[in-house]
Amino acid sequence: MLTHPSIVLLLRRHHLFSQLPERVFEDVCNLAVLKRLECNGTLMHQGDPAKRFFLLVSGQVKLFRVTGEGQENLVEIIQPGQTFAEALLFSQARCYPVSASAIKDSVLVSIEGTHYRKALEDQPKVCLAILASMSIHLHQRLKDIDNLTLASASRRVINFLLQERDPRDGQVVLQVSKRLVASKLGIQPETFSRILHRLVDGGLIAMERRNIRILAEEALEAYQQ
Template structure:
């Protein structure tokens, strides 16, 4: 479990001894597709590291409307910032999008370890600061850009210059909610991009054919603006 935990950006700066302490307060968790991990308002006693699979973090309105806040993928941690609050409660719901393996880490034990080392605190604060910077970039993306731009930015974040294709593993409805657009709008944008020859879609596989055109639609002037993928736990 030590080497697995070391892959998490939040934990990668910890010593082997510290990781052993973390592992001593950790538990392996399996979720089936659709199974809930916790609900909005539940007491927060653990934060989590995703080994494999995906989860959606979402909020429910009083009338039951779901808004996806983040899609969490392997190698990411989530709910860690809550350990610094008094009597914390999860502000979102979490449910598996597919069979998922996680490690749950006892937040109180981790916080106690941080109190023993200023250096370790700064390591964790650095990881959380990078996450915050990424979230600010996402707020900018979701509030200042059109639906087409948001979809284009998402597609660009999934590919690279030497790997222009990817498999869309997230349900379209979940992804549309994450991008703050309607599912029919997402489908319409993808259809238009396909007709224009910017992307090709075959089943769940998406291929970016014209990266320059997609960058123009995304409104990017610098690759650094792209940031990470939605839910990459920056």
């Protein structure tokens, strides 16, 4: 039975639990247990019956598969706040397709699957509400990916500008079309334009057609970090 108030709260805030009616959530907590794993401790083996799913409270857990040759293939690194093995539960898989072990001292909530699943089957509205919060969560992650990709592309664009600038006046004159420069940098032309406009908005560069002037070199270098 899960009683630790801060961990109950962490669970309650997760998108798989935030939409559960109070009574159902209490039942879930009654059937949940807290688990501690030391670094390198094993949580489950590939092929074990999949009866529970997990929320990582602290530490780090790796999911991996062992190939026929005994080689270990990393599947995913789980960070605190993330759940794992819940997809198995939704799809009623019988066995865990991966092994899991801690790569730091870890604390987890282990949640009984059948009861949770039953609650969703009985209450389609709850199931839809969870779909809604999972959708929102997914959109946030897609946004994160967009930002990360943009950050990496920005770094390439800034590198390019700093390399190509005339040291006397800080000017970069693009010798070829923006489309070609973008392709040379391995990014989409639209992304290239988006980044240049962002730098103009930030007052870091000025741009007139193929003439780009670096206004704040140090700030530009810092932006890249």
